[in-house]
Amino acid sequence: MQVTPQSIWSDIVKIREQFPLIHNITNYVVMNNTANALLALGASPAMAHAEDEVAEMVNIANALVINIGTLSPHWISGMEKAILKARELYKPIVIDPVACGATALRSTTMQTLLQLANPSVIRGNASEIKALVSANIKTRGADSSECSDAAIEDALQLAQTYQCTVVVSGATDYIIDNKDVTKIYNGHPMMTKVTGLGCTATALIGAFVSVNSDIHQAASHAMAVMGIAGEIAVKKSVGPGTLQLHFLDTLYQLDAQQLMNYLKVEAV
Numbered sequence: 047m048q049v050t051p052q053s054i055w056s057d058i059v060k061i062r063e064q065f066p067l068i069h070n071i072t073n074y075v076v077m078n079n080t081a082n083a084l085l086a087l088g089a090s091p092a093m094a095h096a097e098d099e100v101a102e103m104v105n106i107a108n109a110l111v112i113n114i115g116t117l118s119p120h121w122i123s124g125m126e127k128a129i130l131k132a133r134e135l136y137k138p139i140v141i142d143p144v145a146c147g148a149t150a151l152r153s154t155t156m157q158t159l160l161q162l163a164n165p166s167v168i169r170g171n172a173s174e175i176k177a178l179v180s181a182n183i184k185t186r187g188a189d190s191s192e193c194s195d196a197a198i199e200d201a202l203q204l205a206q207t208y209q210c211t212v213v214v215s216g217a218t219d220y221i222i223d224n225k226d227v228t229k230i231y232n233g234h235p236m237m238t239k240v241t242g243l244g245c246t247a248t249a250l251i252g253a254f255v256s257v258n259s260d261i262h263q264a265a266s267h268a269m270a271v272m273g274i275a276g277e278i279a280v281k282k283s284v285g286p287g288t289l290q291l292h293f294l295d296t297l298y299q300l301d302a303q304q305l306m307n308y309l310k311v312e313a314v
């Protein structure tokens with residue numbers, strides 16, 4: 047398994063050709079931006095959470111993304127129904143444990159959903175990944191209080207427990223499973239000043255796993271695209287407001303040459 051500009055580009059072409067439907071049960075904060083990022087990449091977003099329709103939506107979707115950012119009881123039931131349908135149909139499930147460890151509701155819900163989901167990928171920041179492994183770790187909210195390096199051991203443990211790929215985002219993005227560790231060095235600190243770019247990363251992972259069955263490679267491709275689009279967009283931006291706009295435009299215009307110029311990856 048390698049992550050190269052060519053391997054990333056090949057998946058982007060597939061996404062743009064196949065226009066895969068990515069079903070997201072995500073949070074109020076990021077719903078619009080996440081849908082726009084999926085469209086800009088070349089995928090087709092659906093953002094539905096009603097208990098009565100999620101199974102039907104999963105039925106026509108190519109991947110399911112679950113994000114616990116703004117939980118409530120009905121949403122949790124919707125998430126459970128969507129997960130059960132996705133498992134029945136062998137569709138990939140990607141999980142974002144937003145602010146896991148900040149409140150009991152988030153931590154207990156996440157444990158239930160993970161057991162149910164058998165996910166392909168879990169993507170979180172370092173604090174969230176650590177909180178998923180150790181119940182005594184408390185997080186302050188959606189933002190990480192630690193560097194991604196601090197969660198490598200926890201990510202490996204999580205990957206073993208759920209037999210899945212775990213992504214820890216941060217200055218370096220770590221993509222970790224039983225066999226491989228991939229590090230992506232792209233990105234820019236200003237990305238943490240736009241709310242929900244982590245949620246966007248998780249949604250893009252959904253798009254990549256829908257066209258590439260090598261889950262570790264697909265997740266690495268998504269994180270590389272996030273980081274590269276972020277770096278290019280920052281150059282045109284004066285702050286987080288314009289970064290949010292330029293990020294979408296850059297994603298839409300991303301080409302093979304830019305991947306070659308910017309990719310900074312290391313496989314261990």
Ligand SMILES: Nc1ncnc2c1ncn2[C@@H]1O[C@H](COP(=O)(O)OP(=O)(O)OP(=O)(O)O)[C@@H](O)[C@H]1O
Nearest residue numbers: 171215216217233234235237241242243244245272
């Ligand atoms: N210090 C940094 N330097 C470069 N890139 C970064 C840095 N921190 C985060 N990123 C990038 O920003 C994106 C979002 O990751 P982050 O870890 O901030 O997610 P998050 O904390 O879950 O965010 P949110 O909860 O707002 O969605 C990723 O693509 C990541 O690579």
Ligand SMILES: Cc1ncsc1CCO
Nearest residue numbers: 073075115116144188242
């Ligand atoms: C800030 C925030 N609060 C709940 S979800 C969310 C978006 C970033 O994860």
Ligand SMILES: [Mg+2]
Nearest residue numbers: 144188244245
């Ligand atoms: Mg997050």
